[in-house]
Amino acid sequence: MKRVDGKALSSSRQVLGIAAVCLVIFVAVGLAGCSKGELKVGASDVPHAEILEFIKPLLEKEGVKMTIIVFDDYVQPNLQLADKQLDANYFQHIPYLEEFSASRKLDLTWACKVHIEPMGVYSSRIESLSELGQKAKVGIPNDVTNGGRALALLENAGLLKLKDGLGVKATLLDIEENPRELEIVELSAEMLPHALPDLDCAVINGNYAIQAGLSPVEDSLFLESKESPYANVLAVRKGDEDKTAIKKLVKLLQSPEVKSFIEEKYGGGVVPAF
Numbered sequence: 001m002k003r004v005d006g007k008a009l010s011s012s013r014q015v016l017g018i019a020a021v022c023l024v025i026f027v028a029v030g031l032a033g034c035s036k037g038e039l040k041v042g043a044s045d046v047p048h049a050e051i052l053e054f055i056k057p058l059l060e061k062e063g064v065k066m067t068i069i070v071f072d073d074y075v076q077p078n079l080q081l082a083d084k085q086l087d088a089n090y091f092q093h094i095p096y097l098e099e100f101s102a103s104r105k106l107d108l109t110w111a112c113k114v115h116i117e118p119m120g121v122y123s124s125r126i127e128s129l130s131e132l133g134q135k136a137k138v139g140i141p142n143d144v145t146n147g148g149r150a151l152a153l154l155e156n157a158g159l160l161k162l163k164d165g166l167g168v169k170a171t172l173l174d175i176e177e178n179p180r181e182l183e184i185v186e187l188s189a190e191m192l193p194h195a196l197p198d199l200d201c202a203v204i205n206g207n208y209a210i211q212a213g214l215s216p217v218e219d220s221l222f223l224e225s226k227e228s229p230y231a232n233v234l235a236v237r238k239g240d241e242d243k244t245a246i247k248k249l250v251k252l253l254q255s256p257e258v259k260s261f262i263e264e265k266y267g268g269g270v271v272p273a274f
Contacts, residue, residue: 037064037245042077042089045070046211047262047270048232051114052090054261055252062252064245072190074100074143081235082106088246090114090253091207093230095145095168110233111241112250113273115262117206118228119146119153120220124196129157129221132200135181139195139202142186147171149230150203151184157222206269216269231273 039059043049052068059066069086071077077089078100092100094110101108126132138159140150148168155162161177162170172184187195192202193212206216216223224230234253240246252258254274262272 037248039064039066039087039245039249040069040085041066041249042069042071042080042086042091044091044207044211045072046207047115047117047266048090048207050265051253051258051262055249055255055258058252058255058257059249062248064248066249074189078104078106078108078235081108081237084237087240088234088236088249090232090234092235093145093232095149095230096143097233097235099145107238108235109238109241111236111246112234112254113231114234114253114258115232116226116228116230116271116273117210117232118216118220118224118226118269118271119149119203119205119230120209120216120224121153121157121201121222122193122196122204122209122214122220123199123201125200126221129159129201132159132180132182135183136200137183137185137198139185139187139192139199139204141189141192141203141205143189144171146189146205147186149224151175153203153222153224154182156224210266210269215267217267226271 041052043052049068049070052066056066056068071091074092074096077086077091080086081089097108097110100106121129138154141147145168148170151162151170152168154160159180159182160175163174163176166174185199189205190208192204193208193214196202201221209216234250236246259272259274262270
């Protein structure tokens with residue numbers, strides 16, 4: 001049997017003891033980091049990022065640090081969510097999410113409904129739709145879901161007639177009656193407020209209207225009903241709905257505090273959907 005020196009044995013025990021202490025500290029720090037949680041959430045500037053900023057300190061109290069990344073388009077937030085550059089995004093309604101995900105073959109879904117932004121008709125040239133002349137230029141969003149939604153709004157305003165049963169699924173080819181011979185101009189949704197001086201009127205999404213300083217309630221010539229099915233949602237990758245950090249975010253987005261914040265800040269231009 002090999003003899004073990006007493007000093008060497010004592011030294012080995014000290015080394016093992018130090019290693020054990022270090023291991024405990026390492027595990028404790030690791031668990032603390034995991035329990036805190038972090039989320040990267042993409043959002044449109046108004047009202048989405050503003051609502052997220054409102055709940056950010058509340059979410060941090062729940063142990064989740066949220067980084068909000070603002071986008072000015074409707075494409076990158078979904079692509080980056082699918083590529084795992086984001087943990088969630090908050091900028092779109094359900095029909096747009098479903099159409100975009102299907103066309104790009106993305107495995108995305110939504111975790112909760114938060115608010116509705118009534119789409120409206122705006123103009124810097126006229127004060128009433130009755131003033132809209134023959135062959136007037138009318139701007140609408142150029143993406144499939146918002147374009148159909150805009151055409152349905154123009155139909156509800158009495159400016160044109162679409163094929164029966166299509167509603168928000170209609171395209172320009174589905175206009176059956178256009179008594180004023182309106183020229184429908186398709187532009188990206190975010191550009192429509194800036195194009196108003198060159199158009200007789202435009203159908204603008206609520207968030208872009210607010211961002212441009214327009215009040216949906218006071219400035220629109222015609223406003224979508226508050227019963228609109230186009231609720232804006234928190235989007236996530238399929239399977240992430242049950243993650244603890246996402247659940248905490250969902251709970252706060254549908255809280256009484258957020259409902260009061262939306263109602264007080266936006267005065268009817270943004271409507272809670274929960």
